[in-house]
Each structure stands twice: as C-alpha cells, then as structure tokens.
Amino acid sequence: MNLAEPPPSGRLWLLGALTAVTVPQLVRLPIALSTICVLLLGWRYGVELRGWRLPSRALRLLLTGCGALAVLFVYHTLFGRDAGLALLTVMLCLKLLELRTVRDAMVTAFLGYFLLAGGFLYGQSLWVGIYLLAMAWLLTTTLVALNHPAGNRKCAGIYLRQGGMLLLQALPLMALLFVLFPRIPGPLWGLPKDAFGGHTGLSNHMTLANITQLADSEAVAFRVQFDGPVPAANELYWRGPVFWVTDGRRWDPLAAGQRGEWYRRPPPYTAYGKPVRYTLTLEPDNEKWLFALDLPASAPPHVRVTEDFQLRLPQRAAQRRRFALSSYLHYRAEAITPRERSLALQLPPRANPRTRALARSWDKLSDAEIVQQALDYFRNNPFYYTRRPPPLGDNAIDDFLFTTRRGFCEHYAAAFTTLMRAAGIPARVVTGYQGGEVNPIGGYMIVRQSMAHAWSEVYLKGRGWVRVDPTAVIPPQRVESTEDLQRFRSTAPIIPLNVELAWLAHLRDGLDALNNAWNQWVLGYNNIRQQRLLQRLGLLRFGWSGAAAVLAAAFAAVLGLVALQILVRGETTKDPLLRLYRRVERRLERLGLVRNPYEGPQTFARRIATLRPDIAPALSTITDLYVALRYGHGGMTELTRFRQAALRFRPSRRTTDSYVS
Amino acid sequence: MYSLLEQVVTATGNIVLGKERQIRLALACLLARGHLLIEDLPGVGKTTLAHVLATALGLRFNRIQFTADLLPADILGISIYERESGEFQFHPGPVFAQLILADEINRASPKTQSALLEAMEEQQVTIEGATRPLPEPFFVIATQNPINQVGTFPLPESQLDRFLMRIELGYPDRAAERLLLAGRERRELVAELRPLLDAGQLQAAQNAVRRLKTSDALLDYVQALLDHSRRSPHFLAGLSPRAGLALLQGARAWAYINGRDYVVPEDVQEVLPYIVGHRLQAVRDDPGRGPAQITAWFQEVAIP
Numbered sequence: 014m015n016l017a018e019p020p021p022s023g024r025l026w027l028l029g030a031l032t033a034v035t036v037p038q039l040v041r042l043p044i045a046l047s048t049i050c051v052l053l054l055g056w057r058y059g060v061e062l063r064g065w066r067l068p069s070r071a072l073r074l075l076l077t078g079c080g081a082l083a084v085l086f087v088y089h090t091l092f093g094r095d096a097g098l099a100l101l102t103v104m105l106c107l108k109l110l111e112l113r114t115v116r117d118a119m120v121t122a123f124l125g126y127f128l129l130a131g132g133f134l135y136g137q138s139l140w141v142g143i144y145l146l147a148m149a150w151l152l153t154t155t156l157v158a159l160n161h162p163a164g165n166r167k168c169a170g171i172y173l174r175q176g177g178m179l180l181l182q183a184l185p186l187m188a189l190l191f192v193l194f195p196r197i198p199g200p201l202w203g204l205p206k207d208a209f210g211g212h213t214g215l216s217n218h219m220t221l222a223n224i225t226q227l228a229d230s231e232a233v234a235f236r237v238q239f240d241g242p243v244p245a246a247n248e249l250y251w252r253g254p255v256f257w258v259t260d261g262r263r264w265d266p267l268a269a270g271q272r273g274e275w276y277r278r279p280p281p282y283t284a285y286g287k288p289v290r291y292t293l294t295l296e297p298d299n300e301k302w303l304f305a306l307d308l309p310a311s312a313p314p315h316v317r318v319t320e321d322f323q324l325r326l327p328q329r330a331a332q333r334r335r336f337a338l339s340s341y342l343h344y345r346a347e348a349i350t351p352r353e354r355s356l357a358l359q360l361p362p363r364a365n366p367r368t369r370a371l372a373r374s375w376d377k378l379s380d381a382e383i384v385q386q387a388l389d390y391f392r393n394n395p396f397y398y399t400r401r402p403p404p405l406g407d408n409a410i411d412d413f414l415f416t417t418r419r420g421f422c423e424h425y426a427a428a429f430t431t432l433m434r435a436a437g438i439p440a441r442v443v444t445g446y447q448g449g450e451v452n453p454i455g456g457y458m459i460v461r462q463s464m465a466h467a468w469s470e471v472y473l474k475g476r477g478w479v480r481v482d483p484t485a486v487i488p489p490q491r492v493e494s495t496e497d498l499q500r501f502r503s504t505a506p507i508i509p510l511n512v513e514l515a516w517l518a519h520l521r522d523g524l525d526a527l528n529n530a531w532n533q534w535v536l537g538y539n540n541i542r543q544q545r546l547l548q549r550l551g552l553l554r555f556g557w558s559g560a561a562a563v564l565a566a567a568f569a570a571v572l573g574l575v576a577l578q579i580l581v582r583g584e585t586t587k588d589p590l591l592r593l594y595r596r597v598e599r600r601l602e603r604l605g606l607v608r609n610p611y612e613g614p615q616t617f618a619r620r621i622a623t624l625r626p627d628i629a630p631a632l633s634t635i636t637d638l639y640v641a642l643r644y645g646h647g648g649m650t651e652l653t654r655f656r657q658a659a660l661r662f663r664p665s666r667r668t669t670d671s672y673v674s
Numbered sequence: 675m676y677s678l679l680e681q682v683v684t685a686t687g688n689i690v691l692g693k694e695r696q697i698r699l700a701l702a703c704l705l706a707r708g709h710l711l712i713e714d715l716p717g718v719g720k721t722t723l724a725h726v727l728a729t730a731l732g733l734r735f736n737r738i739q740f741t742a743d744l745l746p747a748d749i750l751g752i753s754i755y756e757r758e759s760g761e762f763q764f765h766p767g768p769v770f771a772q773l774i775l776a777d778e779i780n781r782a783s784p785k786t787q788s789a790l791l792e793a794m795e796e797q798q799v800t801i802e803g804a805t806r807p808l809p810e811p812f813f814v815i816a817t818q819n820p821i822n823q824v825g826t827f828p829l830p831e832s833q834l835d836r837f838l839m840r841i842e843l844g845y846p847d848r849a850a851e852r853l854l855l856a857g858r859e860r861r862e863l864v865a866e867l868r869p870l871l872d873a874g875q876l877q878a879a880q881n882a883v884r885r886l887k888t889s890d891a892l893l894d895y896v897q898a899l900l901d902h903s904r905r906s907p908h909f910l911a912g913l914s915p916r917a918g919l920a921l922l923q924g925a926r927a928w929a930y931i932n933g934r935d936y937v938v939p940e941d942v943q944e945v946l947p948y949i950v951g952h953r954l955q956a957v958r959d960d961p962g963r964g965p966a967q968i969t970a971w972f973q974e975v976a977i978p
Contacts, residue, residue, distance in 0.1 A: 610976030613940040644889045645936035 019118040021061075022168065023159035027118050028057060030151040031105065034125045037132060037144075038102045043087050046099055049080060053106035060110075068110050077107055098131045118159050125152050139531035146180075153179050167649050185571075193547075193564045196540035215253055215444055215465050217300075219264040219423050221409040233296050234446060234465075235304060236529055237458040240290040243451060244306070248342050250468065250480065251304040251460060253445030255321040257356050261364030262409040264427055264442050273352065279318040280348035282477070284310065284341040294335045294532065301326045304445055304460075306340035307480060313337060320353070321441065322346070332539070333532055347477035349439065357439030357472060365410040365431060372435030380438050380473050387432045388486050391425065394418065398484065398492045422484040426467040429483040439472035443480070455526030590652070593659040594639050597632075600664055614640055628664045635659055675879055676933040681870050682730045683931075689863045690723045692850025698931060699841050699948055700727060700815070704876075705883045706927035708838020708920065709794050709814040711952065716778075716819060718843045722860050724775040724815040731876055732869030734809065736771035738790075740782035742825065746789035750799045764801070769793050772809050772873065776816040780826040787829065790814070791836050811876055831955065838920050839945070840952040842964065879930070886926040887936040894978045895939050896922055899946070902975045903954060910955040917953045924949045939977045946972055 019027070032054060039047040053076075059065035068076065080103040081091070088096035105124050112118055129148050132141060154176030161168065256264035258271070267276065288310045295303060303316055303324035312318055313336055317325045324338075349357075360369075371390075375383045395418055402420040405412040410431045413424050420428075426442050433440035447466035449458040468482040547560055598608055606624065608617045618636040622629035638655040641647040647655075679701065686697045700723065703710045712720045721737065728735035738749060751767030768774070769790065776790055793799045794814050798807045816837065818829070834840070846854060854860075888896075896918060904912025913921075922937075924945040929937045947965030954968070 609973075611943075611973040613938060613943065613977055615938060615940055616943075640938050641936075643891050644938045645887065645934070 017115050018113065019115045019159050020161060023115075023118065023155070023161065024061060024112070026155040026158040026172070027112075027122055028054075028061060028109070030148070030155045031109065031121065031125050033151060034129050034148050035102060035105065038098060038128065041135065042099055042102065046083060046087060046103060049083060050102055050106045053103075053110060057106075057109040057112075067113075073107070073111055076110070077104070080104065080107055094134050098128070098134070101128055101131065115159055119156065122152055122155050122159065125155075137536055139528050139535075142531070142535070150176055150180055153177075171649065171653065189564065189567055191538070192543070193560055193567075195560070196538070196543045215300075215302075217254060217266065219256060219427060219442065219444070219467065221262050221405050221413065221420075221424060221427055232462045233525070234298070234460045234462050235296055236294045237449065237460065238292045238294075238456075239458065240292075243458060244289060244342060246448060248306070249448050250307045250443075250466075250482075251446040251449075252307050252309065252322060252324075252443060253302055253304050254443075255323055255470075256442040256444065257321075258359065259361065259427070259431070261361040261431075262405070262407070267356070271356070275350055275352060276320045277317070278320065279309075279322060280320055280346060282308065282344050282346040282348070284308075285343040285345075286341065288339040288341050290337075290339045292335055292337050294333060294529075294537075295330055297330050297332055299329050299331060301329055303330075303336060305338050306342065308341050308344045308346065310339045310341050333536060335533075335537065345477050347475075349472055349477075354439050354472070357441055358434050358437065360431065360434050365408045365435075367408070367411040367415055368428075368431055369435045371414070372432050375436055380471075383436045383438060384433070384471060384473070384479075384481060387429055387436075388481070388483060390414075390432075391429075391483055392486045392488070396425075396487055396491065398487045422467045425483040425487075426469050429469045429481065430471075433469070433471050441470050443468055443470050447482075452522045452526055452529075454522050455529050457526075457529065459525060590639070590642055590655070593656060594635075597635055597659050597662050600662060601632075604664055604666060614643075625664070631658070631662055631664075635662060675875070675882070676931075678871060678875070679879070679931050682727075685730050685867060685870060686723070686726045689726045689860055689867070690719050691853050691857075692846045693719070693723070693843060696841050696843055697723070697727075698928075699839060699945070702924060702927035702931055702945065703839045704731070704811070704813050705879055705930060706838055706920075706923045707811070707880055707884075708923065709816070709836060711779075711816050711818060711834070711837040711840040712843060713818045713820050713840055714843045718845065719860075720815075720817045720843060721775060721777065722864065723843070724773065725864050726867060727815075728773040729864060729867045730870050731773075732872045733772035733811070733813070733876075735773045735775070736768040737775040737777060738768050739777045740779050740786070742781055742783065744782045744786050746786050747801075749786065749789055750793070750801050753802055764804075764806075766806075769799060770806075770809060772811055772813065774812075774814045776814055778819055779816040780818050780828050782827065784827050787827065787833065790816075791833050794836050811873065811880065831953070834952045835914075835916065837952065838924060839948040841948050883923070883927045883930045886929055888922060888926065889936065891978065892925075892937050892939065892942070893922075895975075896925075896942060898975050898978060899942070899972060902972065903950065906971065906974070908956055908971050913950055913953060917950060920953075921946065921949050943969070943972075 035050060035054070039050055042050070056065065056068075060067060081100065084096055084100045084103060085091060088099065090096050091100055101124070105121065105128060108117070108121050108124065112121060126149070129145055129152070132145060135141075150173075154172045157172045157175045157179075158168070161172070254266055257267050258265040289306060291306075293304065303312075303326055305312070305324050308322055309318055309324055312324055315327055316336065317327075319325060372383075375386050378386060397419045398421060399419050400421055402413075402424060403417045405417065410428050413420055413428050414432075426444075430440040430442050444465070444467045446460045446464045447468075448464050449460045451458050466484075468480060468484070470478050470480055473479050594614075601607070601621065604625075606621055608614075612620070614636045618629075618632050621632055635655065635658045638647065638651050638658065642651050642655060682701060683694065683697055687694050690697060700710055704727070712723070714720060724737070725735060727733075738744075747767065749767050749769050751765050751770065753762040753764045755761070756763045774790075779787060779790070789799075793808060794812075797810075797812055798805055800806075819826075845851070899921070900913050900915075900918045903909055906912075921942060925937050925941040928945050929935075929941045932941070934941075947968040950972075951965060951968055956967075
C-alpha cells in the first residue's frame with residue numbers, strides 16, 4: 014500500500030465526502046454522540062484549512078476509549094443496528110484524526126462506503142437510493158482524487174467524470190447481482206419494532222371519551238391498480254377491522270374467545286354483477302389486517318376471509334406486499350347466526366340511558382324506517398363535523414347525541430350503531446378507508462392514511478347486512494373548517510385551489526408514480542418473484558447452484574472480453590495520453606496513414622497534412638496538444654482538451670470529390 | 675528573444691546566401707555554448723559566415739589563419755620585457771576575443787592545435803604560470819579543408835570531440851549563386867551590418883537554453899539513440915556520455931531558436947547528424963552521403 018502523503022486536494026475530497034456521508038447519521042444519533050462527531054470533524058477541518066495539529070497518540074487512544082464508552086452509555090450495548098452504526102460513525106470521525114498516508118485515506122474512504130450501506134437499515138425508499146448513489150459517486154471520486162498526486166482544484170471535473178465512469182462500468186454487475194444474488198425471505202435487517210414505527214390512520218379499537226388523534230398524515234396506506242375501470246367514488250369503501258364489542262364508550266373487535274369456529278370462514282352471500290378485480294399493494298403497517306372493497310369476493314390462498322368479511326394476514330405486514338383481489342360492489346349477505354345476532358345487539362346495560370330512550374320512542378316503526386329516523390335525527394339537529402370534538406363524559410353517546418353534537422366519523426358511526434342496537438336492530442362498526450385519489454401518471458389509485466373512515470352496518474330483514482354511513486348525512490355547511498371539509502369530502506376529487514397549485518398536484522402525482530415503480534420493481538423483487546423469474550429463464554432447473562454457475566459464467570465472460578480486447582489491441586498502456594494518441598493513430602492507420610516509428614508526432618502531422626489537407630487542422634490541434642503534454646508543460650486543461658479532440662477525431666475515408674473541390 | 679534570433683538568421687542569410695540551415699545550426703551551436711567545426715572547401719563562405727555572425731551578435735571577432743609554422747604563443751599571446759617599466763608585460767594573443775575563426779586548423783602542428791583546443795575546453799589559458807580567463811561568451815568556429823590534405827595534421831577523434839557540431843557549407847544552389855554573382859561585394863555588406871544583440875542578451879539566451887525542459891519521454895528517446903549507437907553494427911564504437919550531453923544541449927538550443935520552451939524528438943533528429951557525425955566512426959564510411967546517411971542509420975530507433 015501507498016505510504017506517501019495524500020495530495021491536499023484528495024484530502025479535501027475525502028473530508029467533504031465523509032461529511033456528506035455522515036450528516037444523515039448525525040441527524041439520527043443522540044445529541045451527545047453527534048456533538049462528539051461534529052467536534053472531531055471540525056478538528057480535521059481545522060487541520061486542513063487552518064493548519065492545526067493532529068492529536069498525539071495518547072490523546073487519540075483516550076478519545077477512542079471515550080467514544081466507545083459514550084456509545085455504550087447511550088445504547089447500553091455496542092451491537093445491533095443503532096449502536097453499531099453509532100459506533101461506526103464515531104470511529105470514522107476519529108479515524109480522520111490519524112489520517113497521514115494515502116493508505117489511511119483509502120481505508121477511511123472504504124469505511125465511508127460501509128457507513129453508507131448502513132443507511133439502508135433505516136430506509137429503502139427511492140430517495141434513499143438516489144442519495145446513496147450520489148454518495149457512492151462522491152466516494153469513488155474521492156478514491157480517484159486520492160490517487161492523483163499532482164491534483165489541484167481544477168481537476169474536479171475530471172475526477173467526477175472518472176468516478177462516474179467507474180460507477181457506470183459497475184452498472185451491469187450491479188444489475189446482475191440484483192437479479193441473481195439469492196434473496197432471503199423476509200426483511201434482511203431491521204426488527205419490525207424499530208423498522209416500522211409509522212402511524213396508521215386506524216387502530217384496533219375506538220374510544221370516544223378521549224380525543225382521538227386523527228391521523229393527518231398524507232402517508233400512503235396502500236395503492237390499488239384496477240384491472241378495469243375505477244368504481245365510482247361513493248362505492249370506494251375499503252373494508253378493514255370490524256368492531257362488535259362496546260362498553261358504551263369504547264368499541265373493540267371480537268376477542269379471541271368470542272371468535273368461534275363460525276367466525277373463521279365467510280358466510281354465503283348473493284352477488285350481483287361482475288366482480289371488480291384489482292391488485293392492492295399494502296404499505297407495511299405492522300398489522301395483520303388487509304383491506305378490500307366491500308365485499309371481498311376472492312383473496313390469495315394465505316389470506317383468510319372472516320365471517321364479517323375482514324381479510325386477515327397470517328403475519329403482521331412487515332414488508333410491502335402485493336395482493337391480487339376481487340370484490341362485488343353489489344351484494345346481499347343475509348346469513349346471520351343466533352350467536353352473531355346476540356353479539357350485534359350487545360350493549361352495556363346501564364350506559365347511555367337517553368340514547369336508549371330515543372331508540373325506544375321509535376318502537377312502532379319498521380327496521381328500515383328506524384334507520385331513516387336515526388339518519389334524519391343527525392340531519393335535522395345541529396350536528397357538526399369537526400376533527401377536534403369536545404371531550405365526552407361517561408355516557409359518551411348520550412353526550413354526543415344530545416349535548417355536544419360535534420364529532421367525526423367515529424362518533425357518528427358509534428352513535429348510530431348504538432342507536433340501532435338500542436332499537437333492536439343488529440348493527441356493527443366497520444373501519445377502513447373511504448375514497449382514493451387516482452394518480453393520472455401511474456394510472457393507479459392511492460389511498461392515504463388521512464382517508465381513514467368508520468361507518469356502520471345494520472342487519473335488515475330481507476336485505477341482510479346493509480352499509481350505512483351516518484357521517485355522509487351531515488350537510489357540508491356544517492363542517493367546521495376547510496381542512497375538515499377536505500377530510501369530510503374525501504370522496505370528492507381534490508380541486509386545486511388555484512391554477513398555480515395545479516402543477517404542484519401534478520408533481521406530487523409524478524413523484525408518487527415514480528415511488529410506486531421503485532416499490533414494485535426494486536423493493537418488491539423478493540425471493541418469490543426472483544424464483545419465478547429464474548424459473549422462467551430456465552435457470553432453476555439445477556437449483557441454486559445453477560444460478561450460481563450462471564453468475565460465475567457471466568463474470569468469466571466479462572473478464573474474457575476484457576482479456577480479448579487486450580490481446581487484440583496489443584500492449585495496453587496505463588498512460589491515458591499515450592492510449593489516446595494510439596487511438597488517433599489507429600484511426601489513421603485504417604485510412605492507410607501509418608506513422609513511421611522514427612517519425613516524430615509533428616513530422617507525422619506535417620506529412621499527413623500534405624496527403625490529407627482536410628484532416629490537417631484537427632490533427633494539428635491534437636498533435637500540438639499531445640506534444641505539449643508529452644514533452645512540454647501541458648497541464649490539466651490541455652489534457653481535457655486533448656481528450657476531447659482525440660475522442661472526437663474521426664477522419665473520413667477520402668472521397669473522390671474532395672480533390673475536385 | 676525569438677524574434678531577435680530570427681532577425682539574426684535573416685541578416686546573416688542576406689549575406690551568406692542560401693545557407694539558412696547552416697546559419698541556424700551555427701547559431702544553435704553558439705547558444706548551446708559549443709564550438710563549431712566547418713569542414714569544407716575554401717571559398718564557400720566560411721569566413722564570411724563567421725564574420726557576419728560575430729557582427730550581428732555584437733561579438734568581438736578575431737581570425738587566426740593556421741599555418742604549419744604557427745606557434746602556440748602566436749595564438750595565446752606572449753609576455754614581453756618592457757624596458758621602461760622593467761617588467762614583463764603580457765600581450766594577449768588573438769585568442770582573447772569572443773568569436774574566433776580558426777581557419778584551416780589542420781594546417782598547424784598538433785602542438786599549436788592543442789593550445790587552441792585546450793583554450794576551448796577550459797575557457798581559460800595558462801601562459802607562463804599565470805592563468806588568464808577568456809572573455810565571455812567564447813565561441814570558436816574552426817574550418818578544415820577535407821580534400822587537400824598534403825602536409826596537414828588532421829584532428830584526431832579525441833580532439834574532434836571538443837567541437838559540439840560539425841557542419842558542411844557546400845556549394846550554393848543556382849539561384850543563390852546568381853544573387854551572389856549579381857550582388858554587391860560581401861565585405862561591404864558585412865561592414866554595413868549593425869549588431870542586433872549584445873553580449874548580455876546572448877548570455878541570457880545561453881542560460882535560457884540550459885534551463886529548457888527535457889521531459890522523461892524525450893530523455894527516453896535520447897537514451898534509445900545512444901543505446902542504438904552502441905549496439906548498431908554500423909559503427910566501430912558507440913557514442914560517449916559526453917556525446918549524449920552534447921546531443922541534448924544541441925537539441926535544447928535548436929528548440930530555443932524555434933521558439934519553443936521544451937524539446938521534442940524532432941529537435942533531436944534535426945541536430946543529430948551534426949553532433950554525432952564527427953564522433954562516430956562508421957565501419958564502412960560513405961563520404962558522399964554525410965548527414966543523410968547518419969539520419970538513415972538512426973531511423974532504426976523508434977520514438978518511445
């Protein structure tokens with residue numbers, strides 16, 4: 014290895030690149046550790062720019078010990094994702110303080126690559142990918158700069174180009190490894206606990222007494238690609254968890270003990286019309302539920318459909334996955350067991366007396382009329398839609414229906430369902446998402462967390478389970494703010510406020526389409542899809558060893574091609590100057606213009622000028638630059654110009670009319 | 675400086691007609707701090723060339739006609755006892771000038787020849803125990819008559835080595851000779867010539883030549899040439915390291931008068947026959963071909 018001192022420009026490149034690589038880590042680290050790193054980096058900057066002294070050996074040892082102790086103190090371990098990367102970051106910053114030789118600098122740059130790859134443990138989005146690519150370019154450029162002893166600031170363009178070339182050359186290899194390298198099922202890194210800390214718009218229960226924090230997040234819940242036309246907006250009810258059990262304030266799904274054998278399979282139902290087919294890509298939400306349009310008709314074999322038409326996953330969704338689903342928008346689900354009926358009528362005996370009284374007053378009416386009465390009650394009394402409802406007391410439904418009359422979908426769904434049950438109509442609360450925005454660029458639909466919704470289902474004699482959305486009866490003028498209105502009318506397309514914002518919406522659509530493509534084609538390339546692809550290519554006939562053999566053969570082919578090129582071209586020279594000049598000579602040789610071995614470049618150019626006046630100017634430029642570079646004082650600018658001129662030099666075969674003119 | 679040197683070449687070329695290449699070589703030899711040997715017949719303009727160069731460059735010029743009875747003291751000078759002062763007074767000889775034309779150097783005895791050659795080498799003369807420096811710059815143009823060799827002492831190879839270059843003037847071509855015949859007396863023209871440079875400028879140029887860049891690639895080529903001379907079957911003995919230095923210095927001067935501040939292989943090729951011609955002994959000498967033959971022999975060397 015090279016024990017010489019790295020060139021100053023190379024050192025600055027290294028420092029810049031490492032700073033850029035470290036910054037995301039610094040943001041992630043606890044403040045104490047990032048402060049240490051910033052101080053260490055600052056010291057090195059001082060060394061480079063102000064001529065400060067490097068720390069002595071003893072001080073370095075002390076700093077190393079302190080760094081390791083600090084990590085240990087913060088994380089109580091040195092292993093695992095967070096502590097490991099923190100330790101790496103601190104040690105990388107420390108390494109900068111003993112950077113003396115080119116060898117040290119190279120090692121530090123390689124550590125930079127390592128730290129960079131560690132960033133994948135925290136995110137794998139398209140943006141992370143782009144950032145990593147840019148940083149890899151920067152680090153590769155740094156390696157080029159470190160190995161160019163005569164470098165100066167003017168060389169930056171050349172370094173960047175060379176670093177970029179190296180990365181481009183690695184592209185085929187990258188593609189090959191991406192496709193062929195064995196995929197490990199499940200996430201390779203990151204515990205689900207810290208990998209997916211995101212919020213969803215849904216929770217596994219509903220509580221009215223607390224102020225439920227609605228997810229305002231624009232995060233994507235899932236994306237849907239319809240095989241046919243997109244259904245109407247008011248039919249887009251994405252069914253999620255169903256709540257049966259209530260204590261008057263809180264709504265829960267059936268507890269494990271309440272789910273009998275009857276719960277485990279879907280009941281019979283009558284479907285009308287053709288099913289809607291679509292592919293749903295679920296964002297990892299660390300939950301076991303899956304969403305489908307009401308009413309799910311078919312699901313992949315490993316997805317279970319329950320008695321209340323929920324889709325359940327065998328494991329928590331830790332990865333982004335695609336599901337091929339179909340749904341019937343028009344259906345009649347009349348089956349109901351006595352057990353179900355009693356569950357759907359369950360109410361706490363003493364809670365919400367006024368609500369019960371109201372329901373009792375509709376005693377003489379038919380079920381359908383009762384539903385209409387309840388909806389009219391919401392419509393005709395001053396009920397308001399707001400995302401920030403006032404707190405409710407112990408008899409939460411009474412308070413909401415008679416006192417506050419302000420709430421959002423959960424309040425309306427809970428109150429309506431309670432009213433129905435009090436009136437003797439089986440009812441349950443369904444949560445999920447409502448609506449979806451179509452991305453005009455990708456042609457798919459995005460459902461965001463902010464579209465989370467809750468509605469009611471009632472069982473009517475002769476009609477079966479019927480969806481009732483009590484929130485929908487609130488007239489728009491009773492929505493408190495514009496943000497509320499947007500949430501309230503999430504079924505309606507978002508109308509741009511003014512023309513200037515239209516491009517913004519367009520940009521957002523474009524970015525999401527890009528992101529979706531990345532998710533589908535890069536991140537979604539898992540072991541199953543890999544296996545399928547390899548099978549289709551016929552590579553799996555001999556198992557994984559066959560795939561490995563293909564990989565090896567591909568490598569051998571690349572190496573063979575390089576070897577062949579060397580063999581054909583004869584001696585290869587490392588000097589780019591000579592190589593480029595040889596290239597020019599080869600082009601002339603094809604025209605029968607051969608330089609005699611004893612002929613100097615200028616003599617040769619003069620001779621060619623008499624033979625081929627048309628190429629004389631170009632060749633003269635090339636020769637002058639070559640001579641200046643090889644024998645004179647040519648520098649980086651001349652080398653750049655020479656490279657351009659030499660690469661552009663393509664003498665044509667002489668045409669007969671070149672003499673005539 | 676480049677344009678000044680071009681003016682010198684032009685002014686000299688106006689008097690010594692049709693010999694631009696030789697003029698340039700002579701100028702290069704001077705800038706390389708070397709001495710020049712002109713080997714040719716009498717009457718082709720050797721003396722005129724030396725005289726014009728001396729005048730154009732503003733050098734003090736002396737001509738020494740070598741004869742069989744010429745003694746070293748006739749060149750170097752002599753101390754004569756002065757009756758009035760009662761001391762020996764040194765009377766410097768013709769060698770104390772900046773440009774010396776040593777005409778027909780092979781006519782003098784070896785002892786006299788070596789007196790001049792030692793002065794050329796040492797840039798100083800030692801007479802009667804006292805060392806006296808020669809003026810700066812100091813440049814010798816010696817001529818030799820190759821044909822009429824009766825009663826001459828041809829310079830031995832070791833002595834030829836003292837000259838940086840050996841050139842031949844040759845007959846003028848037809849057009850140049852016509853101009854010469856139709857034009858004015860050369861001597862008058864020389865008398866009208868005004869100096870274009872002074873000694874200080876010349877020395878600055880000489881120093882600049884010494885600092886000219888010779889890249890690694892060029893040194894590779896020079897070494898390949900030297901190597902070739904030592905291996906080639908054409909020569910009895912190869913070129914010495916001193917010849918290599920001379921070749922490099924000559925190439926530098928040639929690059930300089932061509933207005934470049936670095937040396938290219940073509941510079942070496944241009945001066946090569948004139949620098950190595952008198953240092954190499956061919957196995958089979960072909961006197962009719964001269965520099966062209968040497969160039970051809972060295973074309974076996976590829977430029978690295």
